[in-house]
Amino acid sequence: MPVHVSIHDVSPAWSDEVEAALGLCASMNVRPALLVVPDFHGRAPLLADARFCARLRDLQAAGHEIYLHGFFHQSGEHYDPARTSSRLGWLFAQRVASGGEAEMSDVSPAEGRARVEEGERVLRQADLHIDGFVAPAWSMPTWLLPLLGERGYRFTEDHLRVYDPAARRARASVVLNWATRSPARLASTLAWCRIAKYARPFAPARIAIHPADMRYRVVRGEIERLLRWAAGDVVARGSDLFAWRRL
Numbered sequence: 001m002p003v004h005v006s007i008h009d010v011s012p013a014w015s016d017e018v019e020a021a022l023g024l025c026a027s028m029n030v031r032p033a034l035l036v037v038p039d040f041h042g043r044a045p046l047l048a049d050a051r052f053c054a055r056l057r058d059l060q061a062a063g064h065e066i067y068l069h070g071f072f073h074q075s076g077e078h079y080d081p082a083r084t085s086s087r088l089g090w091l092f093a094q095r096v097a098s099g100g101e102a103e104m105s106d107v108s109p110a111e112g113r114a115r116v117e118e119g120e121r122v123l124r125q126a127d128l129h130i131d132g133f134v135a136p137a138w139s140m141p142t143w144l145l146p147l148l149g150e151r152g153y154r155f156t157e158d159h160l161r162v163y164d165p166a167a168r169r170a171r172a173s174v175v176l177n178w179a180t181r182s183p184a185r186l187a188s189t190l191a192w193c194r195i196a197k198y199a200r201p202f203a204p205a206r207i208a209i210h211p212a213d214m215r216y217r218v219v220r221g222e223i224e225r226l227l228r229w230a231a232g233d234v235v236a237r238g239s240d241l242f243a244w245r246r247l
């Protein structure tokens with residue numbers, strides 16, 4: 001079964017760690033999809049970093065897919081359309097940092113739609129083509145899939161499945177990722193990844209790399225091991241998880 005690799009939380013806020021993850025993937029001949037956050041936690045507006053935008057354009061030209069990954073990657077306060085004065089189209093009200101990471105599940109459908117539309121505008125303005133959408137924390141409320149379908153998206157994913165929203169198709173798929181927030185969670189996700197990879201004969205797998213993973217030698221080693229394990233079956237595009245057939 002095919003394996004798809006992605007780097008999450010691609011933002012100027014994580015530029016060093018993103019480069020480290022890209023280097024690790026390149027050393028294994030893998031071109032991961034890049035999950036770009038237009039304004040990570042309301043403190044890293046993509047368009048304010050021209051060099052980072054240029055780097056993303058180069059990576060896309062070299063074959064990396066670009067997915068929109070929420071807008072702030074945090075729910076926080078609702079934005080107030082009456083106060084739109086920022087160049088991004090609105091002022092992000094206050095205390096973004098108080099929000100959870102499940103951005104799309106924590107906001108109203110109307111606000112979620114506004115964030116998707118605004119995110120698309122930012123990526124387009126950065127001259128990037130949008131190849132898919134992944135909700136922060138893979139947290140997809142029921143209204144999101146129809147919205148993505150309506151907007152023509154051909155790839156999205158949650159913990160258990162990958163979807164083609166426009167074609168209304170879905171397929172079971174295993175996620176391999178690491179939670180580095182606490183030693184206990186890290187130990188459990190390390191164990192999960194070692195077990196879950198045995199599901200690969202039955203379902204396509206996804207290896208999800210987070211920038212913070214690069215800070216842990218044990219996780220870097222695990223990622224390297226998994227990429228080696230996946231070698232030969234890594235697909236370049238998320239939508240290849242649907243099309244793939246073993247000859």
Ligand SMILES: [Zn+2]
Binds near residue numbers: 008009069073136137
């Ligand atoms: Zn994320």
